[in-house]
Amino acid sequence: MGTGNVERRTILKVAGASMATLGLAATTGCGGDSGTSADGTVTIRYSWWGADERAKRINQSIALFEKKYPKIKVKTDFQDYASFWEKFQTQAAGGNPPDVFQNAVGFLRKYDKRGILMDLKSQIDAGNLSLDHFRAGVTKVGEVDGKQLGIPVGSNTMALVVDKKVLAKAGVDPQPGWTWDEYFKALKTIHDKTKVPGDTGYFGIMYLYDLYLRQNGKAFFDKDGLGFEQTDLTEWWTDGYNRVKAGIITSPKTVEQDKPKSSLSAGHAACEFTWDNFTVRYSAEGTSEYGLAPIPTTDGKDTGQYLASLMLSASARTQHPKEVAQFIDFMVHDPEVGKIMGYDRGVLATTDQFDAYKPTDAVGKEIAQYEQDTAAAGVLGAITPHPSGADTVEAAFLRISGDMAQGKTKVSDAVKQFFSESEAAFQA
Known part of the structure; x- marks a missing residue:
């Protein structure tokens, strides 16, 4: 998952905004409206930014999700970072943002102010999404003004x-x-x-x-x-x-x-x-x-x-809040998904996935050790x-x-x- 094709100014600009490894491949999957078919199958739209390697990993993860939830289908759409936010802004302004999407801390207040983001606390209270088993402090990244606007998928510092x-x-x-x-x-x-x-x-x-x-x-x-x-x-x-x-x-x-x-x-x-x-x-x-x-x-x-994070957010306009919450829950907790994603979006945010994925390369091991040492030093504050x-x-x-x-x-x-x-x- 190298980032050799990412020019430095972009990676530094995006480092804050994306908190994860990026590529510049402007590849788009299928978009289209979400909905419910005659047999009760629900379709939700999921968008993210990143390169082809991330897309491969995410599509593998979605295949596992659809196997567990055969009545939920996921339509995907991805671009490079800049193109993603251009498209998202247009979709949001038109009242048609994706049901679930990759997000970062720099955008939470911006889109909450415009009424775009769902407060996921309602789905947590309903039992469709769990905040259990997250590594210490990481869920705070998605919390703004008492609302849970994003669920972390990976952390970094x-x-x-x-x-x-x-x-x-x-x-x-x-x-x-x-x-x-x-x-x-x-x-x-x-x-x-x-x-x-x-x-x-x-x-x-x-x-x-x-x-x-x-x-x-x-x-x-x-x-x-x-x-x-x-x-x-x-x-x-x-x-x-x-x-x-x-x-x-x-x-x-x-x-x-x-x-x-x-x-x-x-x-x-x-x-x-x-x-x-x-x-x-x-x-x-x-x-x-x-x-x-x-x-x-x-x-x-x-x-x-502090720990920063890429996260998953949901649209306040989604017609399928329960299914979106089940999707997010699966993507952040399922151990097999953790093994597939590795550290593509940061060090895995939940203990379920962190424990399931053991990096075999020297760099991956050093990244995991660095985060563990930093946490153990007691210096981490809240973002x-x-x-x-x-x-x-x-x-x-x-x-x-x-x-x-x-x-x-x-x-x-x-x-x-x-x-x-x-x-x-x-x-x-």
Whole structure:
């Protein structure tokens, strides 16, 4: 399930929004209306984003579901990430969204505000959908304002992916509790000793900046908008720009030239922050040995981390709420489905599936171990619910930080532009 065909800007943009490995194959299955046939068979529509590999796994899972529930048929539809949300927005505006669909935290408030999402608590209370046996804390990702708007299928958390060979050559050995000062010092050491830049561009990753802010008593988002000030971002981006100029961060031009590879797997950096389950892409793309390292801290303990998740949501307009709930329940709890899906959408969210699937590859084992170690460290907090417009804000953060790093816009102007675009997104 490599992500070698995903260009880096997309994977970072989508990392927050999708929380899972993606491909850019724009393949569409059959759409069509859901309904009930004369013999009582119900048809529901299920849409998701991802590549062909994910589609194969999901279709295998659906075959198992239809075998168990012969009176429920599932029509499928999938695209790449950008095409999925374009189509979904059109369907939602026309009052015809799919009955059940893949979702992410950045879209919950946006579509709840428009009355598109079903509060699944009614189906949980009716016994058609269970919230039992989920790994600690993960169901909170789909909870907004007391409503259960999404059911997680897989979880992930931010991590630092490192080129083990380059770090060993530089004598850098990250340990839990290391500080940002130690991290930035390590980047300089790596560059001085190996001539390889330390990091691919940490300052443009919204979800990493969120962790830094959380370590300092703030957050990227609060309920209604941004949870930080212009002075905060000015400091973050000024430091980032200076490190690019000093050569300890990969040149943005090199990052562009390396696409669709990451500059880490291209050998032009020693580290990159991303979601832990994306680690598979580096092994698929690169020739070195890659591993996961701890998130730097401010106080030597608190990383600000939380479990994020891809999830399944249901349409508030579905004519078949019970069948949709049974489908979601099967997809998140059935052990065979867990074995089929593996870590395609993150580390499996329920203990039923997590225990059923044992990764055999080194990368998969390391991802599972990283999440277990992070949970055991007691540092995981709850994700901050994202306001409506968060998806647009995240894309703006990545784009504007890129312009700033390339010197196309001054830091002060970049900060003003970001706050201005964010304000507009929240009001849309």
